[in-house]
Amino acid sequence: MSFFTDPRWGEALSHLPDYLGNHVRVSLAALALGLAVSLPLAILTRNRPAPRGILLALASIVQTVPGLALLALFYPLLLLAASVTLAWFGVSFSAFGFLPAMLALALYSMLPVLRNGITGLNGIDPALLEAAKGVGMTARQSLVMVELPLALPVMMAGIRTAAVWVIGTATLSTPIGQTSLGNYIFAGLQTQNWVFVLFGCVASALLALAVDQLLGLIEGGLRQRSRARAALGGIGIAALVAATLVPTMGRSSQSYVVGAKTFAEQYVLSALLRDRLQAAGLPATARSGLGSSVIFEALKAGDIDLCVDYSGTLWANQLHRTDIKPRAELIADLKAALAKDNITLLGELGFENAYALVMPRKRAEALGVRTIADLAAHTSTMSIAGDYEFFSRPEWAALQKAYGLSFRAQRQMQPDFMYAAVASGEVDVIAGYTSDGLIAKYDLVALDDPRHAIPPYDAILLLAPKRAGDERLQAALTPLLGKIDITTMREANLRASGNDANSSPDAVAKWLWEKVGKR
C-alpha cells in the first residue's frame, strides 16, 4: 500500500484535535506559570548579584535533568504532597496528568526566561537609568516606564526559547498521564507504527516552529518598535491557541478513562475496552502510554476508571508477596486485598501474559536447554535483555535466587525490540512476555519454570474505587471476561507489532472484537 494512502494517516489525524489541544493547553499553562515565577525573580534580583547567581545556577541544574526524568519525578512528588494535604487538611488532589506535567514543564521553562530577563535588565545603558532618575521617576516608575520596556526584546527572546523547549518537552508528558502529541510517538514506538511516530514528530515540530515564528514576529516588532509587527505576532499566537483549544472545550469530562501501559498489548486492550464502552453508550477515552507504577496509582486515585493489569505484577509489586500460589488462589487473594483499597477486580480476560526467559529455539536445542534450570549452567557467558522495569522487579530477584542465575551482562530495551535482538544474537536471552506474538514469529522458545519462581500473570480487569457500583460499566465489560485466549491474544499482538495499515491499536482492537465478540 502506498505511503500516502495508508489509512493510519487518517487515524492519526482523527486524534489530532485531542492531542494537539491538550499539548497546547499544558504548554501554555506551564509557560504562563514559568513566566509568572521567573519574571518577578529576574526583576527582584536585577541589582543583587549574589541571589541572582544562585538562582541562575539552580535553573541551570534543573536544565541538566533530562526532561523525561523531570516529568517522572513530579509524579511521586505530587503523590506525596497529595497524601500530606489529605492527612493535614482532609483535601487531596490528582497527582496524575496535567498537574505534574505542567509543574515540570514550568520548571523547565525558567532558565531561558530568567537568564534573558536578567541580561535584558542589566544591559540597559546606565545613562538612561540616570536620566530616569533625573526626570523625577521613582525606582518603580523607572522599572515600569524605562527598564522593562527596554529589556522587553531580550526578555521576549527568552520567552521564545522557553516556548520552543516546553512544546518539545511536552511530548514526554504522555507516561505521566498528560495527553500530548507525545501520545503518537509513544504509541507508535510501542507498536512499531512508524506512521504515528512520524506524525507525532512532524506535528510537534510544526507547532514549535509556528510558535517560534510568531513569537519571533513579536520580538522583532518590539526590537524595531513596530507596533504593527508585534500586534500581528500577538494576533497569530492568539489565533493559534484558540484554534487548538476550542475543539477540546466543552467536551464531557464525565467520560470513562481507560488506562493503558506502555506496550502493544495494552494499547490494543485499552482500545477494545473503549470501543466496548462506547458501543454500550458510555462515553469513553483511552489514556495510553502510562508508566507501570503510574497506572495503578492513577486507578486508585480515580484518575483513570479502568485498566487491564496482570495478577502476578500486582502480587509482587503491590502486595509485595514473594510466595507463589496457583492461578485461581492467587486471584482470589488479590481480589480480597484490592477490595481493601476499594478497587474492583472484575475478572480475568482469559489469557496469561507472564514474564518468561526466551531464547532462539535452535540455540536452545543445540545447548540442550529446555528449562531455566538447564540454562543456569550457561548464564555466566550469556547476556540478557529485559524491559525497562524487569530487572528491578521482585520476579527477577526470585528467578536469580531459585536458579542461581548470573548473567555476564544485562541490558534494558524497548520491549518490541528485544525479540529481534535475541533472534539476531545480539543478546542471548530475553525476559519476554508469553502472550507476545513475536515469540512465534522469530522462532523463539519460552523456557519452562519448574521451580515456579515466576507467579501466574492472568490478565485481569480492574475498576477504580469510584466505579465500584457502576452496573452499566460492569454490564458492558462482562461479555469480555474469559473470552480472550492466549492464541488469539498472541495473534492480536503480532498484528499490532506489524508495520502495515492494519497494525494500529484501533484496527487490531476491531479485529480482536470480531474474533471474540461472538463467543
Place this chain on the structure above:
Amino acid sequence: MPSKLAISYARVTKSFGSLRAVDDVSLDVADGEFVAIVGGSGSGKTTLLRLANRLIEADSGTITVEGQNVRDVDPVALRRRIGYVFQAGGLFPHLSVADNIGITPNLLGVSAADIASRVDELLDLVQLDRAAHRDRLPEALSGGQRQRVGVARALAARPRIMLMDEPFGALDPLTRDALGEDFRGLHRKLGLTTVMITHDMTEAILLADRIAVMRAGKLLALGTPAELSKSSDAYVLELLRTPRRQVERLNALLPTSGAA
C-alpha cells in the same frame, strides 16, 4: 548681585572611595543667574552639579535649593522641580519626542490634554517643527535636534532652575553655537537660573554671567570673565588665555571678513 539665592553650596565634600571628587566647595548661585562650571575631566564638575538635585548625596556640607536644605526635600520631588539636561540628551529611545518631553508633567499627574498642548508649546520654544517631530523616536533625530528635545524635556514642568551637563559638548560647532545662543535667549526669556557644565572656556565666556573653575575637586576661582582675568592662579589664567589665542590664530589664518 541679586540677594536671593537659587542654589547654595556651603563647604560641600563628596568622596568616591579614596577619591575626593568634590573637596570643600562653597558656591552661591543667585536667582536668575547663569553660571558655567569649567574644568577638565575628573575635576568634579559633574559631581558638583548632581549634588544639587540629589542624584548624588553629599558626605558633608550643606546644599540649599531656593532656601531649602535639599536633605529635607524628597529627592524625587526635588528632581521634578529642577530641569536637568543630560550630556548626550539622555532621551528614552522607546518613547516618542512628545512622550519624552511630557515625561515629568506625566509623572506629576498632569492631564494628557494639558501635556499635549505643553509639548507643542515647548517644541515651538526650542524651534522644532511640531508636526514633523512630535511623533518621531529619538533615533530619527539629529544630534542637535535631540539636544533641543532634551532642553524641552527639562523645561516641561516649568522649573525655575536648570542644571545642564555639557549639553552641547557632542555637537558640531555650528549647531553648538546656534543652540547655545538659543538657550541663552530662553534663559533670559523664562527667567531661569542655570548652572551649566562645560569644558570649553569660550562657550562659558559667551553664555555665562559668572564662571566657576574647578580642578581636582576644588573650586579654584569664581567670577565674571573680567574678574577671572585678574586671578592669580596660573591654571585659571591659562584657561582664559586659550580662547583669545585661538581667535588670534584664526585671524592670522583666515582673511579678515567683512571687507565692504
